[in-house]
Amino acid sequence: MKKMLTLLISLSLVAVAAGCGTKARDAQKAAAPVKTKDTITVAWYPNESGAELKTAREELGKVIATATGKKVEHKTTTDYIIAIEAIASGSADLAYMGPQGYVEANAKNNKVQPLVVPSGESGTLEDAVYYSWLSVRKGDEEAYKSGNGFSIDNIAGKKFSFVSNSSTSGFKVPSANIVNYFSKKDKFKSLTADDLLQGGKDKFFGEVLFGGSHQGAAVNLLTSKADVAAFCDTCVANYVDLSSGTANTAGAVYKVKQGAAEPFNTQVGKEFSLISVTPVLNSPFAINTGTISAEDLKKLRDAFISDAVTKNTNIFLPKDSKDSGLFKQKTGKEKFLPVEDAFFNPVRMLSK
Structure with a gap:
């Protein structure tokens, strides 16, 4: 199924990246000098707050500390909103967050700006995407097949798990896809994303759960609390292996x-099948320019995009690594790239 959203995001990548202005940089230059801080606080979403990712977090902390000469404090969280509020309020100076969370933080405080995003496999922004999945338990996928492919027609009335309503791939993108698809049917022509937030007898879904993290949404599916779940590839990559089919493809x-x-x-040994896959713009490291000086901002950006970080195997795991990490080399071209606010305009459009 060729989704309008897939087309929008895929075709917008180059144009948006190429058309990024210098608004954020101009604002930074015009802003009053920021008082130097002794400690830089980094906020992490629940997805990246687990003990298995401590080494990866601390390695990035070393990069930040070396670049700025400041102490680094990691603020792990149990809720998306905590991280979003932290970077927006300035109680955190840096945060690794999804595109939707970044858009929400920027709307609360326009001093929150993107620092870098991980590139795509080409080493550029052109394919700087990850994937939003709709998944069902292995054995249940027959109910969602249509000809040689898959259809989401039968998700209506099911128990469904999102991640958080501030999640891009775990709510914003799948809910937009669902509304776009079902609103073409007379029965659901008035369907909105808000209608998907709660389940019940007269609702679109029979029951709606929120996993709190992508891992949590996946476990809701595997434990049969949900029949269908939305979560992304990168957040569960450390815990699962491809069993059959082509990665990031329905089936x-x-x-x-x-x-x-x-x-x-x-849940070891349990399996799930993909019934829908949509590309999503990669997640940024965002920075609060009201708490980080322009000098430190430049130092941080330069450090993140440096060869030393690109080649750091504790940050970008080697292709054949079995360790858990935040980022992984697949082609050897992956790296961090500077990006500006306009890159995320396709995500903003989902709320209009």
């Missing part, structure tokens, strides 16, 4: 691997 089957960390440690 692919993934299995929870041996030794998977919490919360997948009790």
Whole structure:
């Protein structure tokens, strides 16, 4: 199924990146000098707050500390909103967050600006995407097949798990896809994203759950609390292996691997199938320019895009690594790239 949203995001990548203005940089130059801080606080979403990613967080902390000469404090969270509010309020200076969370933080405080995003496999912004999945338990996928492909027609009335309503790939993108698809049918012609937030007898879904993290949404599916779940590829990559099919393609089957960390440690061997896949703009490291000086901002950007970071195997895991990490080399071209606010305009459009 060729989704309007897929087309919008895919075709916007180059144009938006190429058309980014210098508004953020001009604002930084015009702003009053920022008082130097001794400690830089980094906020992390629940997805990246687990113990298995401590090494990756601390390695990035070392990069920040070396670049600025400041102490680094990691603020792990249990809720998207905590991280979003932290960077918007200035109680955190830096945050790794999804595109929707960044857009929300920027709307609260326009001093929140993107610092860098991980590139795509080409080493550019052209394919700087990850993937939003709709998944069902292995064995249930037959109900969602249509000809040689898959259809989401039968998700109506099911128990459904999102991640958080501030999640891009775990709510914003899948809800937009669902509304776009079903609103063409007479029965659901008035359907809105807000209608998907709660389940019930007279609602679109029979029951709606929020996993709180992508891992949580996936576990809701595997434990049969949900029949269908939305979560992304990158956030569960440390816990699952491709069992059959083509990665990031409807019909692919993934299995929870041996030794998977919490919360997948009790789900080892369980499988799920993808019934819908949509590309999403990569997640930024965002910075609060009201709490980080222009001098430190430049130092941080230069450090993140440096060869030293690109080649740091604790930050970009080697292709054949079995370790858990935030980023992984697939082609050897992956790296961090500077990006500006306008890059995320396609995500803003989802709320209009």
